[in-house]
Each structure stands twice: as C-alpha cells, then as structure tokens.
Amino acid sequence: MVEPLAYRMRPTNLDEVVGQQDLVGPGKIIRRMVQAKRLSSMILYGPPGIGKTSIASAIAGSTKYHLRILNAATDTKKDLQIVAEEGKMSGSVILLLDEIHRLDKTKQDFLLPHLESGCIILIGATTENPYINISPAIRSRTQIFALHPLAGTDIVRALKRALTDKQKGLGDYPVAIQDDTLAILANGAHGDLRSALNTLELAVLSTPVDAQDKKIHITEQVLVDSGARPPIAGDKNGDAHYDTISAFQKSIRGSDVNAALHYLAVLAASGDLPAIMRRLLVIAYEDVGMANLPAAARTVAAVQAADRLGLPEGRIPLADAVIELCLSPKSNSGIKGIDAALADVNAGKGQQIPDTLRDAHYQGAKELGHGTDYKFPHDYPGDWVAQQYLPDDIRTAQYYEPKENGKYESAFAVQYQRLQKANHYPAKS
Template identity: 45%
Template sequence: MESDTLFTLGEPAAAASAVTGSGSVGGFTAVGPDAPLPVRMRPASLDELVGQEHLLAPGAPLRQLVAGDAPMSVILWGPPGSGKTTIAHLVAAATDRRFVAMSALSAGVKDVRAVIETARRQRRSGGPPTVLFIDEVHRFSKTQQDSLLAAVEDRTVTLLAATTENPYFSVISPLLSRCVLLTLHPLDDAAVRSLLRRAITDERGLAGALTLDAEAEEHLVRLAGGDVRKALTALEAAAGSATALGNGRIDLATAERAVDTAAVRYDRAGDAHYDVTSAFIKSMRGSDVDAALHWLARMLVAGEDARFIARRLVIFASEDVGMADPSALGVATAAAHAVEYVGLPEAQLNLAQAVIHLATAPKSNSATTAIGAAIADVRAGRGGAVPRGLRDAHYAGARGLGHGTGYRYPHDDQRGVVSQQYVPDDLIGIDYYRPSQHGAERSVATRLPLLRGIVRGLPAPAPSGASPGGGRAPARSGVDDTQSTTVDAEATDEIGDRADGKVQQ
C-alpha cells in the first residue's frame, strides 16, 4: 500500500476486497457498521444502481469504465444524491487498476502532479494503469484543471471526475473535450421509494428491525426531492427516534419529527445553501451593506465556491442595480475575474469590495422588467415581419425585394436621431423600458421621452420623470419615412446639447 499526502492509494489486491470491513477499498475508507445509512447502502454493483438506466445499457461508457474494458476519461455531472460518488466506489471496487481518490476541496496542483508522476513510473515499470477520481472538480481553478490535460491526453491516468455544476461553465473546454460527459438525473419518486424499502430490509441497512408506514414513506419521498442521500439520512433519523421510543414502526409523526434532525446532519457546514444565498441577495437589494457582508462571510466560512458567489454578483449588478449605476456590472465582472485569477483566501477581499459597491449603489430593476416584457411578447407570438427599411440589403437582388428601401441613416441628421419605424407593425408605440428616477438613470429618464418623440414623430412631451406604473402604451399608427418631426426646437436643442455633453445633470 502506497501513501500520498492527501489520500490512500489502493493496490489492485485491495481494490478487489469486500466493500465492508476494515482497511480501504481502492483509495476509499472501508464501510464500517457505524457508517451513516447512505454510505452503508451504497450499491455493491452496477446491477444495484437505481435511477440512471440511461447510463446502464450494455456497452455504455459507464459499464466500460467499471469493467475496465476501455480507458476513457469520464466526467459525471448530476445533482447531490444522484449517485456520482457511488459510481466512483463501484469503479474502485470492480477494477484491477490502481485507484486514487481526491477532493478538489483539499487537493492542489502539487498533489495532482504527484499522482501523475507516480502513474507514469508505474506504467513504465509495467504496473497497473491509474484511475484518478476527483470529487467536486468544479472547485479546481483553471490552473489546477490545466495540470490534468497532458496526463488525460496520453492516458497516463484515466480521469473520473464528479461535479454538481454545469461542466460547460465550470470545467475548462480542453479538459471537457478529452472526456466523456455522463449526465446523472435526480432520482424519480419510484426510485427513491424502492431504495427506502431496500434500506428497511437489507442487512446493510436496518435489517428488518423496523417497519415503515406508507404515509411516512411518502413523506420521506417528498422530502428527498430526488436526492436519495437526503431520503436515507432522514430515514435513519426517523429510525433512531422510533427506536428511542421503543416503537417498532416508523409512522408519519415520527418521520415528520425527524426532518429537522436530518436537515442538520445533511447540512454539515451548518448553513442552508439556498437560504443563505437568498438572504445575501435580498440584503444587497435592500441596501443593507452590513447584512450583505455577514451573509458573504457565512458563505465563505461554510466553504461555498467563490465562483458561485461571483456569478451571483454579476447577475445582481444587472438585475437589481442596472442603469442606476452602470459601473456596477464592471465592478462585479472584475471581481469575478479576480476570483479566477487570485483565488481564495485573498479573493474574499475582491468579493467584499464588490458587495459593498453593489449594496450601497442606487437600485433599479428596469433592465429586468424591460427584457422580461419583451420576451413575454415574443413568446406570446407578438411581433411581425422586420420593417422593410431595416432588412439586410447587402446582397444582389435585395433592393429588388424592397429590402433597405426608405432606411434613414441617423448619423446624417445633426441630432443623430431620426423619425423611423424600428419595431414590427403590431408593436408600434410599445414601451418596454421604463427608467427609474434613481442614480444615473435619472438623466436617462429625462432623455428617453425626447428620443422616443423624435423616433416616433410625436410632439415633444412636457418634461417629466419616469413613466408611472406598468402596462403597455396604446399602439399608434406607423410613421412615414418622409414625415418631418414635430419635436419643437427646444427639445431638439436639448438632444443635441446632451449629445455634446453641454447639459449639466
């Protein structure tokens, strides 16, 4: 048995040993009788794997990987409790290859290179090939993922990586292209139900010591939400409660009482991921910078992926700050880049700076509501043909079809704006964007009616703030390209002055 810094390297003989008992199996600690119920109930073979039938067809990549018939590298993508780690255990137990397991939470480039170098030495000396399992690979930085490329390319190691995040965003393209991507789905209710029943009767589980009422079973199935680990953890908590009461059956009341216990055991960091994330976003939206920093700290201490936090900041910058402070998006994007470039723990400074900026910035959701309304119209089938003047006219014969006819070039007008129809006929007069009076958007709210007036050929509106309320403006008739605008000289001058930067805000 060899030992590397962060993990145990199982020799082929160990990999063929039993799933339970002392010692280790293929780099994983062997399962003891005191292990949690989800661990004890891990399938011992692919035939026991439930709920991923699309991966279990004869000759499928997963079966080839477990059987050792093909040295293909695989990325397993699926939600928590869908079977990713279980599959890794099956590969470790079934193969005669050297199996190394590590977590991206604790491993670094040095550790990866040590495994690869050992694999090269063993291959040169005629030893068994190496399978490298990396759990939560999305937590590896780009540099850490880069360190895997050459070894995966020349098959020095066969990579088996697991992730709960979309690999098209969290795994670098060169590594993704060298691997087969297998998507695991959340288990359906029937699969969770069958695994609960197996756990009740199986010797590895509760061994028939208790019975599970139908109502309690349905409660646990609903609680799981497709996460079998969550279901089995709740079942174990309910079984412990029933046993303590001297009851040989788990009824609905016992199962309901066990839910809180299960949640604590399942949420090992002490923070509910989605609740804390929601509190974080709502604190920034509410401009409570101190609360936002508290929730940021909670996520960082709990081990939340800094890239997840950064993505939320980039979204928030447009969703909740938007045009009230257009610089917010640049700040959030810079913080996201810093997270990738610097990494934790130093990147917490970049995240904190971005959070302070976003929480104290003026707020506007006008971009959110504007694109939402536009998308709703498109999905409802509104919006006809592209106006002829806007159609592509660069190819031979386009003019003969009327494409580009009547188009007016805005830069030919001294104001840089002309009267012209830009929307389909059934959307004439629609106002998707309704600016707020907050921050930098106040100047947009003043300028926008003037722009719309010129474009639509309407009389200049009286100076006012943002359009009140929501809803759709009444449709108006089309605008003739040759019609002169009726915007008065004062409004025209203001448009020109604003374009020249002469108007003070």
C-alpha cells in the same frame, strides 16, 4: 496498500448512490438510461466529493461494463489509446475522465471518434462550469448533468452504512458514536461525503479502544482533532446553503450592509467561493443595474480579484463589492425589460423583421425590397433619425421602464423619453 474508506465505499449499483436522486432515483434520467441499456456519454459537474465518481462506479456496476478512470490533466494520449482498444475488444467501456475541463486538443481529437462509435462511453467529471470551460465538440456529444452538495442527512446515512459494513467499511471496529456527533461531522463536511468518510476513518483508526468497555469512543473533539470542520452557523439540516445564498441576495437588495456582510462571512467560512462570485454578479446586474452601472463593473473586477486570490484573501474585494452594492441605489429595469421582451418572443410576436432592417448584402436583395429604405443614422444631425425598428405587430412595445433612483438611470430616462417622443411613440404611463 489499503484503499481509503471513501474509495472502498464507492457504490456498486445505483441503489447505493447517496443523494442526487433527481438523476439516479426511480424514474429519473440516469436510472432510465441504465434500465433501458442505452447509455450515452455525459458530463457530471459540481463541487468535490458529492458523487461524480460514485455515479460512474454505480453505472458500471449496474451495467456490467468495465470502468476505467483517467485524469485529463495527467494521463496521456497513450492511456486513452489503451482504453479505446479495450472498448473495441469488449464492445464498450465506461471511461471516467476526471478534470475533463483540462482535456487538451490532441486528446480531444483522439477521443471524439471513439465517442461517436460508442466503444467509449465517456463520463466526464469536473468542478468547472462545462458550458464555459469544456469545448463545444465534447459538449455536443454528451449530456450535461449538474450535481448538488449533499444534504447532511444524506451524509449521515452514508456514514452509518460505513460504520456497519464489515466487508468494505468499519463494521469490524467497536465504534461508539452518538447520532448528534455524526450530524456534526456531516454538516461540517458542507456536502462533501468523501471528506466526511475519510475524517471518520482517521478518527476510528487513531483512537485507542477504551480499556473498560472495549469501545472506540468517537466524540466531537476526536473528530475535530482528525480534521473535521465545524458546521456553518445555522446549518442544522444541510439545506441552509441555499437559504444563505437567498438571504445574501435579499439583504443586498434591501440595502442592509451588516446582514449582507454576515451572510458573506457564512458563505466564505464554508469555502464556497464560486457561489459567492456568481451570486454577486447576478446581484450587481439584477438589483443595482442601471442605477449604478460603474458599481456593476467594479463588482466584476472584485470577483476576478477574488478568483485569483482565493480564500481567505478573496474576502477583501468581495466585502468591498458587497458594501458598495448595498449602499447603491437600486434598479431592476434591466431584468424587467428583457423578461418582458422574452415574453413577447415566447408568445410568437415580432417574427417579421421590417424590410428596411433586413440584410441587403447579397444579389437580389434590392428586388425583394430588403434594406432599400434604411436610413443610416450617422448621415443625420445628432447621428439619429426617426424610423421603425420593431416589427409591425409590436411596433409600439416598450419593454424598458426607466427608474430614477440614481444619476445614471435618471440621465438615461431623460434620453429615452426624448427619443420616444421624437419617434412618435407615446410615453408609457
């Protein structure tokens, strides 16, 4: 069996890793770990084909540890036991555990003591957010590193290396391909190097040698016939992905429906459903927020529907949410309020909680004066009574500055100002 080109071109040391230089570049954390010979277990997460397995392979090659690859969903506890025994005999073994977010409790419980003893150095790979989808027990024993889609220039460099490598790549084939054509393949891969390499290999192996010049001519059409995707419009350098996300949010914030739908289409064409969903949730609460809270709730429902449907059908609820968010009144009072409160917290303000609010459910609390003068609001007319809640040093702080761009926040503003006045705090001008 001949391994695919992407498999053969896996790096054997950190210098061969394509992209992810914020982790493996000179002076960066993974390279420092390897150089210091102090490896710790880690989780690498990000989209498919961007280098999670490659980094594990490079770490193993740079440290001379054995690398074993398992899948958390399909491999069994017995497979883990075999790796653990090897680790005990050799001192340590690197285990690349793909789809680690699908690790069940039985396998997890077996794995944990081996991580703590160091006989297994775990490198978990996942496309899911580990802070949400991986158990706290695993997270607490690992370092978490986010990987990013590769730039088109990085993919072009890797493709050229594969075309000239006679040992592992396609260097023995008389391939003729223009730089512009390679760039089309790289940018159309949308950050997925594995896809680009496998498309290139199929194109080379399926294209006959030209009878006249004895070359294998790889054109744009040959690549398309081999499964290459066209690049996103405007994505000329591989960095437009983040520019598109930025333009998407700014168009919704600026209430331009047509521009927002355009950028939604660009992101949908790239297949980047997770980025769309995350950005829409941010927009709903950051830019619309209190001005139209039901729109934020409906955005959550639209994102959940899109997640279940997947693309292309998921574009429909997403488009509905984009249109509503664009045409909704806007308010950023929520993010401004929490950021103002965080600024005080980070400055060390408000550390002394008023005695009336302290926990009084233990023996001796009364003697300390904790909770003794607390007024229970439900015992008063209108379920409200004036009393101090903020610490003394920020007693009159007002983080929330209501806007009146929508009927919801306008109503909240009236109530907020009434309560401030009743509580004898001056309204913020």
